[in-house]
Amino acid sequence: MATNAKESRFELQRDRVLRAAATCFNQKGYSGTSLKDVSRHLNLTDAALYYYVKNKEELVYLCYLRAAELGREAMNRAVADGGSGLQRARLYIRYHVEIMVGDQGPLAIMSEIPSLRRVHRQQILEVSRQHSAAFEEILRAGIVDRSIEECDVRMTGNAIMGAINWIPKWYHGNARMAKQLMEEFPVILTAGLKRNNE
Amino acid sequence: MATNAKESRFELQRDRVLRAAATCFNQKGYSGTSLKDVSRHLNLTDAALYYYVKNKEELVYLCYLRAAELGREAMNRAVADGGSGLQRARLYIRYHVEIMVGDQGPLAIMSEIPSLRRVHRQQILEVSRQHSAAFEEILRAGIVDRSIEECDVRMTGNAIMGAINWIPKWYHGNARMAKQLMEEFPVILTAGLKRNNE
DNA sequence: CAGAAATTTTAATCTAGATTAAAATAATTC
């Protein structure tokens, strides 16, 4: 159908815009990337971007929102798959990394939330908080079901999230490394959580 | 002596400038912070900063250099203290975190290296590489001396460094949390490295 | 293919923020 086709084309293009923007933002930061930087990735003019977003601030906002949604998706899948706390933690990491380095990637890392407009900032902070909370909940569950060693879930969560969020700083789309990442990162980041290392 | 006193005063003020800048950069990114943002922290005018640095680019460069030097210092201390690979890894993390959240902090996180001028960029990249290499060397030594479980040192190093580098994104100068961080982070980040969890 | 809708470009405008030079103030020195 017409409307459908049109919408989907627009949506698809906008998604390409967001991914191009995410690449730039991850590399040079929000303010550090010009709209020309982004449009160059798409063989477009900077002005053309305004057809897809209201302004630059909305562009980051949408990038962050997209990252948040895909992150939540990873979380949901992990929780749905079930298993012990440790298993869910590991699955979440795997899914999240897969999304980051897979076809849907890259995800914008949310490193400049303060640059957002108040409304957007608060919304992003809120989903971000929810995400952290959900992960900490998994850790807590793991402690209860004795799959995870007693630990400070806030601190541990921050450590793991930090390692994940930092990935775009050193990973730059190498296929071999992507595979390694998806396989090894979940193991590396949860090795320290395991119970029964007495 | 006159020259001495003058130099030390200048140096001291410049150090304050660098720390104020680091705070801003960590919060809003390099391009996202105006010189006014930085000078406001010091009760100065933006123009006054030019007495201490040639321009804004040199400001980030010096921030990054300072972070690199203090990071190297942490590394040197850890290596000097000796012990097994695992012990040195743990010490390094402790020292680095101590510097980040202690009186010398904050350290600028090097998240916008691409924005540096070519010469500076290459220099910072070089010291950054050396730092990573030194840490990987510690891990490798730990594997040899059997204090650390067999692992991919590149990937593991990146994970740990990421967790550390991300700290300024969620830690904002809370004394209680600083203490926790210094105590718990070294443990959390090395828990997964330990051998003998069979 | 003609006309309508969607997409992109061209060509301005407008502004924040970096930079600079000269003047003003503060600190030191003798």
Added chain:
DNA sequence: GAATTATTTTAATCTAGATTAAAATTTCTG
């Protein structure tokens, strides 16, 4: 305390890059 040196401010300038409106082009629909 006068002269010298160090530090900071005031008041401009200058530019990159965001934004916009109108025109041009492409794609779609019948």
